[in-house]
Amino acid sequence: MKHLHSFFILYLALFITSCMHQSAQVDNENIKLAVTANHETDVIHAKEGEDAADDPAIWVNPLNIEKSTIIGTNKLGGLSVYQLDGKELFYYPIGNVNNADVLYDFPLDTGFIDIAGGSNRTSNSISLLKINKNDGSLSPIEARIIKSGVSIVYGFCFYKSPVSGKFYAFVNSKDGAAEQWELFENNGQVDAKLVRSFDVGGQVEGMVADLETAMLYVGEEGGGIWKYGAEPENADKRHRLLMSDQNNPAIKFDIEGLSIYYATDGKGYLIASSQGNYTYAVFEREGDNKYLFSFKITDGLYDGAEETDGLDVLNIPLGKEYPFGIFVVQDGFNKDADGQAVAQNFKMLSWEKIAHLVQPPLIIDTNYRIR
Secondary structure, X not given: OHHHHHHHHHHHHHHHHHHHHHHHHHHHHHHHOEEOOOEEOOOOOOOOOOOOEEEEEEEOOXXXXXXXXXXXXXXXOEEEEEOOOOOEEEEEOOOOEEEEEEEEEEEEOOEEEEEEEEEEOOOOEEEEEEEOOOOOOEEEOEOOOEEOOOOOEEEEEEEXXXXXXXXXXXXXXXXXXXXXXXXXXXXXXXXXXXXXXXXXXXXXXXXXXXXXXXXXXXXXXXXXXXXXXXXXXXXXXXEEOOOOOOOOOOOOOOEEEEEEEEOHHHOEEEEEEEHHHOEEEEEEOOOOOOEEEEEEEOOOOOOOOOOOOOEEEEOOOOOOOOEOEEEXXXXXXXXXXXXXXXXXXXXXXXXXXXXXXXXXXXXXXXXXXXX
């Protein structure tokens, strides 16, 4: 019996070791999936070593698709607007803007406008800027300073309700508080009123609202991704996405940027930045948001991306370089062509590179239109 007992203990130890090894293999397999950037933006207006760049938002130019832009936040000073080849077009020192998003076809008496918005920590407010459809330049459009009630504004996203057609902005803070503001015209400008407040719990930042399913995803930096209803009456009801926390060996906190790749019939993907291991986690958009895989951006023609804060993705073709859509991320440790550390920037990738990381490949669907 003593020998049998010893054999059982040995077998159990080998079994546990095998399971741990399999878990580690899962992690390594996910980490090995890698792509390289097509382009990178000019460096942010900051010094090397300063944590300044944070969140990109992609704007689609309705007059010339190849003149679409990337709007990047500088949480030490303002907003930069970049061409698709990464060259900076404009810089607006409007305050310490942390996260940004783009809203399309907002109705004013003078016509429909596109809006760039963000969480401005200098004034603890929501900044709103009209996007010039000819050249992508920005100009203030808020009717007043839209002061938030949270302690310090942090994460931000827009939402147009498929239910009511109303327009909203979400903003949150480091302490977990979140707000939903309804946007409306006021004498030719854009005003807002608070329609919902809720508490996520821990520190939050990344947010994205699904414009078709009316769902809001919020990243709790040390707790995973929460899924809420995006309508004002949805209150606090929520659930955490399975495998979005550290039960998933391919995810290491913090959870940061979130964005949605739209495809037909409610399909597509939710993509999150796993900042602790420099990777990006891909979840299904539909149903219970099944976790699929993780990948990283490594050195190629440009250096890779590490410790990413914000990101954005778009299914719409943006010319010859991005015929099937684009994926944009913030790079926390940027290097120049000689391998020297320089100020942070943003990296741009064609969507098909990511889609073909796995077999069968991810959906490539250019049918959805943001307008």
